[in-house]
Amino acid sequence: QKEVEQNSGPLSVPEGAIASLNCTYSDRGSQSFFWYRQYSGKSPELIMFIYSNGDKEDGRFTAQLNKASQYVSLLIRDSQPSDSATYLCAVGPGNNRLAFGKGNQVVVIP
Amino acid sequence: DGGITQSPKYLFRKEGQNVTLSCEQNLNHDAMYWYRQDPGQGLRLIYYSQIVNDFQKGDIAEGYSVSREKKESFPLTVTSAQKNPTAFYLCASSIGPGANYGYTFGSGTRLTVV
Numbered sequence: 001q002k003e004v005e006q007n008s009g010p011l012s013v014p015e016g017a018i019a020s021l022n023c024t025y026s027d028r029g030s031q032s033f034f035w036y037r038q039y040s041g042k043s044p045e046l047i048m049f050i051y052s053n054g055d056k057e058d059g060r061f062t063a064q065l066n067k068a069s070q071y072v073s074l075l076i077r078d079s080q081p082s083d084s085a086t087y088l089c090a091v092g093p094g095n096n097r098l099a100f101g102k103g104n105q106v107v108v109i110p
Numbered sequence: 111d112g113g114i115t116q117s118p119k120y121l122f123r124k125e126g127q128n129v130t131l132s133c134e135q136n137l138n139h140d141a142m143y144w145y146r147q148d149p150g151q152g153l154r155l156i157y158y159s160q161i162v163n164d165f166q167k168g169d170i171a172e173g174y175s176v177s178r179e180k181k182e183s184f185p186l187t188v189t190s191a192q193k194n195p196t197a198f199y200l201c202a203s204s205i206g207p208g209a210n211y212g213y214t215f216g217s218g219t220r221l222t223v224v
Binding site for chain 1: 216
């Protein structure tokens with residue numbers, strides 16, 4: 001079983017809709033959870049982090065963590081074309097480093 | 111401004127040649143990491159360092175070498191032993207070990223074999 005899984009294929013959403021991304025992880029001892037956004041040809045940038053169960057909101061982004069079910073999700077409200085990117089889920093600590101998922105591509109259709 | 115600087119942005123390597131990718135940070139971060147990203151793939155860890163003068167192999171260390179002589183610098187050498195080096199290389203740093211604080215990434219170096 002992979003450490004961090006992001007199984008969904010490319011996600012197409014209309015402008016103004018909600019984009020929902022999910023991520024599951026295998027290590028029950030994980031304590032920190034991150035979402036990175038990566039535009040094509042660019043490096044990842046941190047957009048959200050969450051440490052406790054529940055929801056955390058920052059602007060149009062909401063991260064949701066459920067440690068019992070071992071999943072973390074990211075909601076993007078009022079999606080904009082500028083949100084079109086690949087979103088990477090990362091979980092730590094695992095051997096003193098983050099474990100990354102392969103990412104989910106989001107395409108916002110004007 | 112604090113950040114991580116990777117250079118060069120683009121690098122071309124001839125067969126059998128060693129090349130070194132630079133990574134410098136002025137964030138006063140203890141931990142530094144090197145990742146490789148291939149098209150449509152996730153990030154694969156090459157090497158990481160939690161403290162000066164110490165580093166550990168990641169998942170794909172063969173054909174690569176690193177040094178950590180200064181806190182600010184973590185250069186990566188891609189040796190001729192790395193048979194498929196064409197990829198996007200990312201350097202990252204973290205305020206401390208344990209990966210509980212998230213990473214800050216540099217802008218990356220795109221390496222191509224010619």
